[in-house]
Amino acid sequence: MLNQIAAIIAMNVKSLPRRANMSVAAVAAIAAVVAVLLGFLAMANGLQQTISGSGSDDFAIILRANSSSELNSTLTKDQQDLIALAPGFARGPGGRPLVSRESYVIVDGIKKSSDTKANIPLRGMSPEGVALRSGVRVTEGRMFEAGLNELVVGAGVLREFAGFEMGKEIRFGRSVWRVVGVFEAPGSVFESELWADIKVVQGQFNRGASVQTMRAKLAVPGDISTPAAYIENEPRLNADIKTERTYFAGQSQGTQQLVTLGWALGIAMALGSLSGALNTMYASVQARTRDIATLRTLGFGGFATFVGTVVESLVLAAIGGLIGGVVAFLFLDGITASTLSGSFTQVVFAFDLSPQLLADSVVLALVIGAVGGIFPAWRASRLPLTAAFGR
Amino acid sequence: MAALFTLNDVSKSFVRGSDTITIFDKLNMQIEAGDFVAIMGPSGSGKTTLLNMLGGVDGPTSGEIDFDGTRIDQLSENQLSRWRADNVGFIFQFYNLMPMLNAARNVELPLLLTSIKGKDRKARVDAALALVGLADRAKHSPNELSGGQQQRVAIARAIVSDPKLLLCDEPTGDLDRATADEILGILQSLNEKFGKTIVMVTHDPQAAKYAKRTLHLDKGAFVEEVAA
Structure with a gap:
């Protein structure tokens, strides 16, 4: 079974250049999702770190109650x-x-x-x-x-x-x-x-x-x-006393809204790119109908065909995710910006792309790839074998 | 000779809208091991449907298909995949080679369904390609080969795992006369020297002459049998 799956994956991946336009479109859509999502998350992460990172347990702040x-x-x-x-x-x-x-x-x-x-x-x-x-x-x-x-x-x-x-x-x-x-x-x-x-x-x-x-x-x-x-x-x-760390942690809670907005936008875009991935994979299966039916006629199993198609979609998604991550890293990581803080003043912070954020966004890309691949893969695994004999 | 295939009262029909289209109605036939049968008939006579049923690609609506003691009409889809991998080599009109793989990789495909290890797989691929006269084209991709060469690669792929049965769907339908004769010569040789049982669907009376016998199908029934 592993031999079958490996062979089908290799064939699917090798045949990607034959469907270059559709493949590039899917990769670009996923890359855009990842880059935008990372932009938001890096901004929120940088802002959160700047605000909450200002706090120490050594000092106390006393304010009016x-x-x-x-x-x-x-x-x-x-x-x-x-x-x-x-x-x-x-x-x-x-x-x-x-x-x-x-x-x-x-x-x-x-x-x-x-x-x-x-x-x-x-x-x-x-x-x-x-x-x-x-x-x-x-x-x-x-x-x-x-x-x-x-x-x-x-x-x-x-x-x-x-x-x-x-x-x-x-x-x-x-x-x-x-x-x-x-x-x-x-x-x-x-x-x-x-x-x-x-x-x-x-x-x-x-x-x-x-x-x-x-x-x-x-x-x-x-x-x-x-x-x-x-x-x-x-x-x-009539006063409150807080450690500096507690005070700034409270001040950084507003950045959570930015994170939520980032994910909401990222997921909305992901749904858009999901349709792109689905189209690409359906087109891929359509273009290879005879190849798939031939392999299954030779004795390759439906499961191997299914896995091969899902993996092809995952490969496209991973490429898109990596490109989006690299673009975000090159153009966003470390750049400084300023925004309005809770005190209606400007707080200057640096975008911070942590490895965790990169990993999260690549996971999102792979989810897009998996969901975008499953339905076309199911179709591929259920193609009538008589298609191999089609004229 | 013992019967390799026995078809008992095999019927096949399709439902299209409110109509039921009957292709075969209680068809009976036997194919013996080592036979080379050509199946001819007009378009729509059921040639390809019969070939599909013999190859476990399509099932009968009713009736029995026995292959060497195995009722293939009763096998599940997964069991049929295994059965095809073990017993049947397919040769298609348009070769059906994987365009992204070179000739050797195409020929190797059926061996990936077996437990044969890489080194032995390569030896078998080399032998199969040599048998069809393409030892020097192993690294060529299908688009670098002529139609005749591609069909030879397809034949090498069909025989590489040493199946008992070769099913050929218009194997020379896309080739010129001279190339078709070469291909048919190879099939005849596989039948005579290696004992392969071959069932070949063809429109071409010249091609049918290479078979040991020719069955004529019309409207889902055998109307004539001609021995070579």
Whole structure:
């Protein structure tokens, strides 16, 4: 039986060039499905990784109770002072708690790709703020100085937006700021931000002494129970505390919609390409009616004929899947883009084509091939043998 | 000689719409081992239908077809595939070679249905091709061969697994006279030297002369038998 199946598979595959047009059409349709699907999934994957990858268990974020993001949180000066006293935070030299008071405002930038305005987050932070983030590295210039209108620019902002190069002066409303440094925070949302001194931001944007959030280094990584109990039991506080990882995991949930959309579109296109695969395989069986009937007359079994036809369809699908995967990898993997985040600001991320995504999309291609091959294969296995004697 | 094929009261009819078309009605015949039978008759007389039934490609509506003690009319589709692979070599009017395979690979096909290993398969293929005079064309694909050469490859394919029976459907119908005579000579030689039982459907009286006897079919019944 294996000999029969192998022989029929070899014959079917060898005969593909005789049906080049139909075969190429089926391969192209499947390649397009895979490339589009991978585009969506790589985008969602990159965005998800950027947002959720920003989180660490070493740090905690404190927001006003029930705030879904930094933008709609506010903490008054009194609340900030109470939070800074919370137990469970790591202490720096002199016993001072390692906390950063942070203001989060939106400013305009011009996107290089579209020459249109888009929102960029400007974060005012305490001097401790930089140390309360993992993997931040100043790659050019220096950090801002307290009290001055100085900006350090995330590498993502520098890539995607015009006018943020070192030494440039930028006007936000009535205030003028000078870029004094560029920082990298690989794979995190922080690269999409501008950083400045908290007091200057509060002053220039009329925020008074209030901030949006506070950030603290935890004494025990991942353990927020002690400060959470303190916040819960302090009647003057109305705040939530989360680890940074939990906070950003929540922020990344919106990307699931992108994944769902990608799969929905991919499956809709797959149904279209399925009809192409079915047509191709029916045409293939039709073109080889006499060959198939002859083989079966010689004694080859219907099952071997069935398997041979399904495998032919799978081979076409696999070629299409691989081409789609290679195209997506060459043109999409690693390219950067920016999109609106949950805070109505732009988050810069890189498309990320993981091996798992490639495998998933090739599986989809093979499913198209299998379904597209089964019905024509059934027809092939049931062809009347008298067709071998046809005139 | 012992009967290789015995047909007892074989009937064959088709239903087309509301009509039933009867091809054979209680046909009886015997073909002995080592016979070379030509079947002639006008179009629609049932020649090819008879050949299909002898080859287990089509079944009778009723009646018995016995091949060497096996009731092939009672075999399942899978059993018939096996039976054909073991016992029957087919030779078609249009050769029916696989265009994507070279001559040797085409001849090898029936051997893939056996347990014969690769080296022995090659030896048998070489011998079969040599027997039909095409040893030097083993690597040629069908489109590189003339019609006569293609039919020789088809004959090599039909005999490579050493079946008892060769069924030929207009084997020279697509060939010129000289080439047809060569092909018929090979068939005659296979019958006389190797004892193959051959049933050949043909329109060509010249071709029928190579057979030991000729049966004339008309309207589903044998109307005349002519011995060579």
